[in-house]
Amino acid sequence: MEKRAFGNTGASFPILSFGAQRIVDDHGCGEEEAIRIVNRAIDEGITYFDTAPIYSDGQSEERLGKSFGERRDRAWIATKTIDRTRDGSWRSLEGSLKRLRTDHVEEWRLHDVRTMEQLDACFAKDGALQALVEAKEQGVIRHISISGHTNPSVQLEAIERFPFDSALVALSAADQFIYSFAHEFVPRANEKGVAVVGMKVIGLGRLASWYEKALRYTWSLPIATAIIGMESMEQLENNLAVARSFRPMTEIERLEFAKEIISMANPDVLRWKAKDWSNAEQWAERV
Template identity: 65%
Template structure:
């Protein structure tokens, strides 16, 4: 599989990376299956894994930790804090390290930054950014990151305030047209030398009928890697088949793809950009 630079970090990451949110009971994936899927992914060249304490109350982290016990040095692990305070974030990190059975994570992310108010809380004197810096100073995390699904301008402001090493952002072919991270955020992130990770590739399954085109679209963007959630060996093989034989989309292919899917660009299809989850109107940006 193609390996690409992860921004200014000096890391190399595979074109396709592993979103571990779905290797849980909630998605009908057993513990045994989860361990097999993760190990097969590593065998095939996937070395970057994304998880979070909020994924099935920590089950995602726990299972990833089980799978990686003997392979920790072969992979990069990113986990997150959804708490906006210093103390709350520290508690989350301590629990994450225990579930992951490791004494450090390669990246620690501010999870799903939606509004400017949340961003201000994170940068307050007792905010989550203080925990990120303290944990990095103590060697418990290597790199610092941020993620966002909704408003690219919130993340633009975040990376103007602080030199995050990477960002995890919504980059499906549908996201391209509504509050577009590809248009509004990626150019500045590249200018700053950040690692850029795409997510929401299949728009929660709404692009399933265009599976190959959807994945090729995101992998064709000027990013470091893209995470895809995988809950079965069949899904892993399907994603690997596309990534291992990857060819960037041509402009003509992209235009034809957009023509077929544009009717899906609605708040119901993109609930992470709706005014309320699953609502019927678009998110209104805070000023």
């Protein structure tokens, strides 16, 4: 698989990285199968694993922890805090380390920062960012990150305020049409040496009919890597096959693909950009 530099960190990763949200019972993936999938991924060269404590009440982290065993040194772990306070984030990290069976993680993210108010809370005195900085100073984490699904302006403001090492953002082909991280955020992140990690590549399954094109679209962007959710060995093998045969989309291919999927640009499909996830009829207000 093609490898790319991870911003200014000195690390590099294959274009295909592992989204661990789906190796859980909620997605029909039992523990034994989850462990097999993760180890197969490592065997095939995947080294970047993304998780979070809120994924199935910690089950995602638990299963990664059980999977790595003596191969822990072959995995770059990125986990997150959804808490906006220093103390709450420290408690979150302590729980993550226990479930992941490790004394450190390579990357810790501010999770799903949607609004300027949430960003301000993270940056405030005794806010979540303070915990991330302290954890890095203590060697409990190696790199500081932020994620965003909804409003590129928030993540743009974040990287101007603080030297984040990376950012995890929504970069599906359908995301390009509204509140576009690809158009607004990625160029500035690249200028500043912030590693960009793509997510929502298959649009929670809504782009499954264009599976290979969806992967190629995101990998054709100037990003470091993309995390893909995998809940079965078949999905892993399919992803590996597309990654190994990857060739960037031409301008004409991007245009034709955009014409095919423009109808998918609605708040029911792009729920992470909707006003209300459970009643996705309107776009989130962009302030």
